[in-house]
Amino acid sequence: MRKLFRSSNIFVALGASILLAACAASGTGTSSYGSSKDESAVKELVRNVGDRVFFATDSAALSADARSTIMRQADWLRTNSKSLTIEGHADERGTREYNIALGARRANAVKDYMISLGVDGSRLETVSWGKERPVSLCAEDACWSKNRRSVSVIQ
Amino acid sequence: MIKTIMRTMIAVLVVLATQVSVSFAQNLLRIDITQGNVDPLPIAINPFQGQNDQPSMIGADIANVVKSDLNRSGLFQSINPAGFIEKDLRVNARPRFGDWRIINTQALVIGKVSNLEDGRISIEFRLWDVVAEQQMMGLQLISTPSNWRWVGHLVADAIYERLTGETGYFDSRIVYVDETGPKNRRVKRLAIMDQDGHNPRLITTGQSLALTPRFSPTAQEITYLSYANRQPRVFLLNIETGQQEIVGDFPGMTFAPRFSPDGQKIIMSLERNGNSNIYTLDLRTRVSRRLTNTLAIDTAPCYAPDGERIVFESDRAGRQQLYVMDADGKNVQRISYGEGRYATPVWSPRGDLIAFTKQLKGRFLIGVMKPDGSGERILTEGYHNEGPAWSPNGRVLTFFREQKGEKAGPGLWTVDVTGYNERPLKTPGFASDPAWSPLIR
Numbered sequence: 001m002r003k004l005f006r007s008s009n010i011f012v013a014l015g016a017s018i019l020l021a022a023c024a025a026s027g028t029g030t031s032s033y034g035s036s037k038d039e040s041a042v043k044e045l046v047r048n049v050g051d052r053v054f055f056a057t058d059s060a061a062l063s064a065d066a067r068s069t070i071m072r073q074a075d076w077l078r079t080n081s082k083s084l085t086i087e088g089h090a091d092e093r094g095t096r097e098y099n100i101a102l103g104a105r106r107a108n109a110v111k112d113y114m115i116s117l118g119v120d121g122s123r124l125e126t127v128s129w130g131k132e133r134p135v136s137l138c139a140e141d142a143c144w145s146k147n148r149r150s151v152s153v154i155q
Numbered sequence: 156m157i158k159t160i161m162r163t164m165i166a167v168l169v170v171l172a173t174q175v176s177v178s179f180a181q182n183l184l185r186i187d188i189t190q191g192n193v194d195p196l197p198i199a200i201n202p203f204q205g206q207n208d209q210p211s212m213i214g215a216d217i218a219n220v221v222k223s224d225l226n227r228s229g230l231f232q233s234i235n236p237a238g239f240i241e242k243d244l245r246v247n248a249r250p251r252f253g254d255w256r257i258i259n260t261q262a263l264v265i266g267k268v269s270n271l272e273d274g275r276i277s278i279e280f281r282l283w284d285v286v287a288e289q290q291m292m293g294l295q296l297i298s299t300p301s302n303w304r305w306v307g308h309l310v311a312d313a314i315y316e317r318l319t320g321e322t323g324y325f326d327s328r329i330v331y332v333d334e335t336g337p338k339n340r341r342v343k344r345l346a347i348m349d350q351d352g353h354n355p356r357l358i359t360t361g362q363s364l365a366l367t368p369r370f371s372p373t374a375q376e377i378t379y380l381s382y383a384n385r386q387p388r389v390f391l392l393n394i395e396t397g398q399q400e401i402v403g404d405f406p407g408m409t410f411a412p413r414f415s416p417d418g419q420k421i422i423m424s425l426e427r428n429g430n431s432n433i434y435t436l437d438l439r440t441r442v443s444r445r446l447t448n449t450l451a452i453d454t455a456p457c458y459a460p461d462g463e464r465i466v467f468e469s470d471r472a473g474r475q476q477l478y479v480m481d482a483d484g485k486n487v488q489r490i491s492y493g494e495g496r497y498a499t500p501v502w503s504p505r506g507d508l509i510a511f512t513k514q515l516k517g518r519f520l521i522g523v524m525k526p527d528g529s530g531e532r533i534l535t536e537g538y539h540n541e542g543p544a545w546s547p548n549g550r551v552l553t554f555f556r557e558q559k560g561e562k563a564g565p566g567l568w569t570v571d572v573t574g575y576n577e578r579p580l581k582t583p584g585f586a587s588d589p590a591w592s593p594l595i596r
Contacts, residue, residue, distance in 0.1 A: 058474070060429070092557070095498040095512050095541055096366060096588065097411040098468065098475055100380075100387065101424065101431040101452040104408055108429030127385060128408060128426070132364055137338050137561040139538075 041080060042154055049076045053110060055148040058094070060105040062113055070110055073152055074117040083123040083155040086110050090131045091144035103128030110150045125155065183291055184262055184284045186230050186319045195232035196318065197259050198225060201244050202236070203266035203278065208245060213303050214268040217278065220307025221264065223351060224325040225314065227569075228551075229576030234260055246279050255285045262291075264314065276300050282314055292317045304353060322548040325350060328592040329544075329553060330368045330377055333357060334564055334585035343587075345379060347394065350546075350591070352581040358394060367542075367588050369413045374592040378402065378412040378421055389423050391438075402436055405443070409434075411454045416462045422446075424454040433467055433484075446484035458482070459502045459526070466490075466500040466509050466526070477511060479526060490528030495520075499542050502526070504593070505549035508572065512541045512554075521554050523572060534574040539565075542587070547594045553580060555587040 045051050050073070053066035062070070077084070088107030090099035107126035115121045136143035186196055202218045205211025225231035241254040246267040255263050266280030275297055282292040294313055298306050305326065312323025333346040333355075345365045348355035359365045364382035371378070374394075381390045381399075389403030389412040403409025407427035414421060419438060424431045425445075433447045433456045447453040451471035458465055466479050475498045477491040491497040495515035502509055506526075513520040519539045524531040539557035546552070550572055555565045564585030570577040580589075 092539075093517070094514075095455075095475075097424070097454045098452060098470075098498055100408075100410050101426060101454050104426045104431065105429040105452065112429075126429075128387065132341065132343075132366070134339055139559040139561075 038082075038154065041082060045073070045076060045152065045154060049073055051153070052149045052151045054145060055106055055150075057091070057144075057148065058102065060102070060109040062109055066110075067113065070113050071117060074114050074119050077114075077119050077123065083125070084152045085125045085127055085155050087133075087151045087153060088126065088128045089133060089147055089149050089151070091147040092131045092134060093144060094131060096130060100128050100130035103130050106148075106150050110152070183287055183289060184318055195226075195230060196261055197234055198231050198262040198264065198314075199234045199236075199239065199255060199258070199260040200225070200264045201239070201266065203268050203280065204244070204246075205268055206270060208243065208267075211268050213276065213300060214266065216303050217268065217307045217310065218264075218266065220304055220351075221311045221314065224308060224311035227351065227578060228315065229571060229578075230315075230319065231262075234258060246281055250283060250285075252283075252285050252288045260285050262314075262318065264310075266310070271297065274299070276303075278306055278310070280310055282317060304349070308349070308351075321550060322594065324546040324548045324551065324591075324594070327547050327594055328374070329567070329580070329589050330358075330370060330592070331555075331567060331582070331589040332366060332368065332587045333582070334587060335361075338561060338564075345377065345392070346582075346586070348582070355583055358392065358397070367411060369590045370592045371414045372416060372418040372593055374595050376414075378414060378423075380410045380412065389421065391421070402438070405434075411456065413457050415458050416460055422456045422458065422465065424456070433465070446480070447487075455499050457501050460504050460506045464526070466502055468498045468500060475514075477509065477524075477528070490524065490526070491531075492528065493531055501543055501545060503545050503549040503572075504547055507549070510543040510545065510552055512543065521552065521570070523552075532574065534570050534572070535568075535577055540568075542589070544590045546591050553589040553591060555589060557587075 050069040053069045086107040088103030090102045111124045111126050134147040136146040200218050200222045203214030205214055222233045226233055238258050241251050244265045246265050250263055263283040263285050264280060269277045271277055278296045281290055284291050296306055308325040311325045315323040327350045328347055329350055330347045333344045334341050336342045342361045343364050344357050344361040345359040345368050346355055346357050366380040368377045368379040377392045379390055380387055387408045387410055388401050389409040390399055391402045392399045402421055403423055405425055407425055410424050412421050412423040420435045422435045425434045430450050431452045431454050433453050434443050434445050436443045449471050451469050453467055453469045456465050456467040463482050464479055468475050469478055475496040476489055477497045477500045478487055478489050480487040495513050497511050497513050499512045500509050508523045509526055510523045513522050518536055519541055520533050520536045521540045521543050522531055522533040538559055540554055543552045543554040551569050553567055553569045556568050557565045565587040567580040567582055567586045567589050569580055
């Protein structure tokens with residue numbers, strides 16, 4: 001065990017090669033479209049329906065805008081036999097664990113509202129990414145407000 | 156007189172049999188480390204000499220590790236060897252104290268490295284009180300040459316312990332999250348290194364996001380949050396074998412894991428329908444137990460070192476605050492009442508303090524308070540400081556600091572519990588979520 005701790009000093013070289021592999025493999029980028037091959041459905045959800053809603057700081061309350069987006073998503077689900085994963089995200093101005101929980105709370109707020117609109121809950125999954133996957137990178141609320149979001153992704 | 160301490164299979168510490176001087180322990184050097192901002196003790200650390208008192212490469216390397224450890228603690232200031240007057244020091248001879256007093260030395264370390272027939276090396280050193288002209292310590296260690304860095308940490312621990320009366324922490328490691336790639340596609344891997352930043356080594360591949368690693372009490376396992384298969388779950392990783400298993404496989408997300416002090420349980424948050432509550436999982440029986448039951452976010456649980464109480468954060472009163480409860484979930488008491496939000500509480504291994512992240516007016520602070528919530532002190536403040544973790548002796552905290560901006564990333568820092576001696580801890584790249592290993596003795 002001692003030997004194991006002390007032995008390697010290949011950090012940098014190993015780091016570089018794994019980074020390349022990870023970028024190619026993971027697919028978790030700024031926007032995550034899951035593994036769906038149905039590109040036209042993805043396009044419609046993102047462009048016409050609206051795949052994301054935004055939240056106030058430290059809040060999972062749904063604004064009027066958020067509710068109308070979720071209504072359009074619910075309508076879309078009525079005519080498309082798809083299932084959605086609702087990803088919850090937080091901005092970077094919170095602690096890591098809390099933001100993971102906050103992202104889950106946001107994703108569930110969206111899910112609960114969809115269920116109240118008649119969507120079968122078995123077609124909806126949630127996952128939280130906390131503050132780990134921002135889409136806007138400046139250190140101002142203009143960016144943070146875009147990161148406090150839920151994104152509905154076709155499973 | 157000869158006392159042997161088995162520290163591991165490799166190193167053996169022996170108190171040097173020959174006292175060079177008769178010592179009467181009175182008014183010897185002593186550093187009080189509880190006060191903070193002490194004037195560092197001037198200490199002269201000579202390169203350890205080799206066979207027949209010849210210069211030794213490995214001896215110089217060992218002395219440099221000792222120097223660097225002691226200097227980083229902020230309690231010592233090693234004196235530049237260029238100013239040393241007395242040369243040709245021998246480990247078994249009395250030094251000329253006058254020569255050391257002239258250059259304002261208070262403590263003097265003289266060491267020697269010799270080769271043993273079996274390929275191992277023997278390291279002898281003495282610590283002298285220059286003012287009292289007395290030997291404070293004489294020790295011998297036996298190790299393999301490749302472990303010279305570790306030997307240096309053991310020597311530094313022995314000197315630190317003799318001069319402060321506190322347990323040393325230089326023979327310990329830090330696990331953390333290595334971060335690479337742009338901010339919106341960060342790759343996060345677990346890495347482990349010596350407490351001084353040497354020997355960094357990646358221990359996960361980066362295929363899945365890895366967050367919040369924490370050591371087991373034996374330091375052989377890590378519990379952490381992995382996004383394997385894009386599902387956030389608590390994992391257990393054996394550092395030695397690399398074997399992994401999911402321990403938080405419940406319906407819903409598990410996160411914010413830590414070991415219980417006896418290593419038998421993992422305490423963590425389980426999220427269901429947007430509510431996060433605190434659970435324990437018994438690693439042997441696999442029985443889980445729910446400890447909190449609220450519609451709030453209850454997370455970041457951490458046991459007291461005696462295992463009888465748990466500190467955690469909750470927004471049940473509207474925003475994040477710290478709470479303490481009994482190990483069975485009963486007797487919940489809020490302990491933080493200051494302005495702002497309190498998060499990521501960690502109980503000191505000494506039991507006397509709880510460290511936390513505090514958000515106040517858009518700033519992120521690291522502070523400590525007593526377990527009853529009194530005596531809050533802020534140790535550092537800035538744009539973003541987060542996630543404190545204790546050194547095994549409860550005297551130093553490590554945390555991560557984020558800089559503003561798209562290209563920026565986090566780095567590790569250390570600060571004394573007194574709030575003094577804040578220093579960056581060098582890592583090969585961006586780093587976050589540090590956790591300090593316990594001592595392995």
